[in-house]
Amino acid sequence: MASDIRITLGENMPPNAIAVRQTGNSFIPLSTPTEYTGECTDSVLDDTQQWWTVHNNGTMMLQSYSNTLEFTATELNYSHGEVASVVMHCMDSFSSSSNWYENIIVDGIDPTWEATFEIQVDGNTTVLDSGQTHIEVPSGSEFYFTFSTSDSSGLPVSIEVTSDKTAGWRHTGVDYLEFMDRFFQGEQVNGMHLNLTERHQAKEPSEYNLSLTVTDDASNTVTREWTIIISDGSGPTIIPNIISNGTPVSPESPARAGEDIVLSLSESFDDLDAIDDVSWEVRLEGQTIAETALWSEIEKLLLPLSEPGVYLIHILAWDTTGNMEQISFGLAVSPAFGVSPSILDYHVIGDLVEGDSVNIIVTMENTGADIGSGVLCSGDVCSEEVMVSAAQPSGPGVFSAELILSLTGTGPIDLRFEWSSDSAVSDGVIVIENDYVVVSQWQMPTQVLLGVLGVLMLFAWLAHRTWGPESQRP
Numbered sequence: 175m176a177s178d179i180r181i182t183l184g185e186n187m188p189p190n191a192i193a194v195r196q197t198g199n200s201f202i203p204l205s206t207p208t209e210y211t212g213e214c215t216d217s218v219l220d221d222t223q224q225w226w227t228v229h230n231n232g233t234m235m236l237q238s239y240s241n242t243l244e245f246t247a248t249e250l251n252y253s254h255g256e257v258a259s260v261v262m263h264c265m266d267s268f269s270s271s272s273n274w275y276e277n278i279i280v281d282g283i284d285p286t287w288e289a290t291f292e293i294q295v296d297g298n299t300t301v302l303d304s305g306q307t308h309i310e311v312p313s314g315s316e317f318y319f320t321f322s323t324s325d326s327s328g329l330p331v332s333i334e335v336t337s338d339k340t341a342g343w344r345h346t347g348v349d350y351l352e353f354m355d356r357f358f359q360g361e362q363v364n365g366m367h368l369n370l371t372e373r374h375q376a377k378e379p380s381e382y383n384l385s386l387t388v389t390d391d392a393s394n395t396v397t398r399e400w401t402i403i404i405s406d407g408s409g410p411t412i413i414p415n416i417i418s419n420g421t422p423v424s425p426e427s428p429a430r431a432g433e434d435i436v437l438s439l440s441e442s443f444d445d446l447d448a449i450d451d452v453s454w455e456v457r458l459e460g461q462t463i464a465e466t467a468l469w470s471e472i473e474k475l476l477l478p479l480s481e482p483g484v485y486l487i488h489i490l491a492w493d494t495t496g497n498m499e500q501i502s503f504g505l506a507v508s509p510a511f512g513v514s515p516s517i518l519d520y521h522v523i524g525d526l527v528e529g530d531s532v533n534i535i536v537t538m539e540n541t542g543a544d545i546g547s548g549v550l551c552s553g554d555v556c557s558e559e560v561m562v563s564a565a566q567p568s569g570p571g572v573f574s575a576e577l578i579l580s581l582t583g584t585g586p587i588d589l590r591f592e593w594s595s596d597s598a599v600s601d602g603v604i605v606i607e608n609d610y611v612v613v614s615q616w617q618m619p620t621q622v623l624l625g626v627l628g629v630l631m632l633f634a635w636l637a638h639r640t641w642g643p644e645s646q647r648p
């Protein structure tokens with residue numbers, strides 16, 4: 175059996191040499207590694223050999239057989255400003271070869287940088303010492319960062335600033351970088367996430383790491399680390415609760431006159447100080463009722479409130495660094511339960527003459543928190559039923575009753591107000607003391623005459639006083 179095999183013959187071509195430098199741009203660093211990667215490509219039917227050489231002014235400093243090359247210029251006795259000649263060699267199995275090469279200058283001078291740190295609190299600016307490794311800033315203050323760089327090559331320098339403040343916190347720039355941020359106390363300090371016992375204990379201030387990385391064109395890198403310590407820049411957190419008669423005050427359960435009303439500050443805390451180190455002051459309606467008070471004195475403070483009304487409470491607290499916090503709020507003290515009516519005023523419309531009719535109007539107030547109803551009576555005659563209004567924190571409930579009374583006899587008029595309350599399960603009678611007297615019809619003209627004579631006598635006396643005896647002559 176026979177067959178034909180065709181072989182195509184041609185001129186052997188040298189392999190292709192392709193390489194890339196991974197470090198630096200126009201320069202390479204002196205003291206840190208420089209890396210190259212490369213590849214020799216040829217026909218699929220051929221194998222190639224690849225190696226690297228590094229020369230300094232014609233002298234081979236390094237030879238390496240691999241796909242990548244890594245060297246540190248200072249370890250090969252290079253100095254700043256010298257030229258490294260890097261060659262990648264490729265040779266196929268037919269000894270045909272090609273090279274890739276680069277002459278690159280060694281940069282041995284690190285970039286330089288300057289940093290300025292400033293904080294602003296309430297419009298006041300303070301310059302911090304960036305030369306210190308620990309920088310203390312008040313919690314929540316405006317923290318301004320400024321970085322400027324330069325390099326002997328005159329080429330751009332990259333700036334990167336990172337921090338563990340939050341995940342991904344990073345700022346970058348070229349030659350110049352400026353930004354502002356705020357740093358707060360973290361969750362390790364006292365807060366509502368802790369129980370009462372834990373949040374009342376002293377805590378260490380929060381700390382954050384700040385890292386600066388400055389890189390020049392040759393990949394020379396300078397780093398610097400700072401620790402940012404968050405100082406206590408805020409006053410204590412004041413959380414007041416009002417307890418009346420042993421029950422927390424709420425819209426459904428208000429504070430009431432006559433009950434023990436207590437100001438509770440148990441939920442309060444300072445972010446760093448122990449609660450025992452906080453100083454307190456409490457004012458009620460502008461009057462100081464607790465001053466420079468310790469926690470044992472102020473945690474449960476009995477308020478001197480015995481009457482219904484709306485009272486202004488002002489609480490101040492200082493931590494050990496002098497930070498102050500204050501809050502004000504109004505406390506409505508509701509009237510005590512029950513009905514407690516009393517007379518404010520009464521008057522009569524009409525003449526108290528037998529046979530006539532008069533309107534007697536009585537104005538009353540209720541200092542109790544319950545409502546009721548009642549009637550105004552004289553003898554066996556009573557008015558229509560009126561509602562006894564409930565008192566409010568702003569004042570008693572005011573109401574009035576009107577009785578139309580026919581005067582069938584003479585003498586004093588007895589008045590009384592009869593009331594009852596289902597909600598208070600109580601009732602009562604108020605006797606209205608008065609000086610009303612009913613007179614008969616024949617007495618009325620005499621009274622009028624006596625009144626006229628009295629007026630004439632008054633005029634005569636005034637004339638005598640004014641013009642003397644001549645005023646009495648015709």
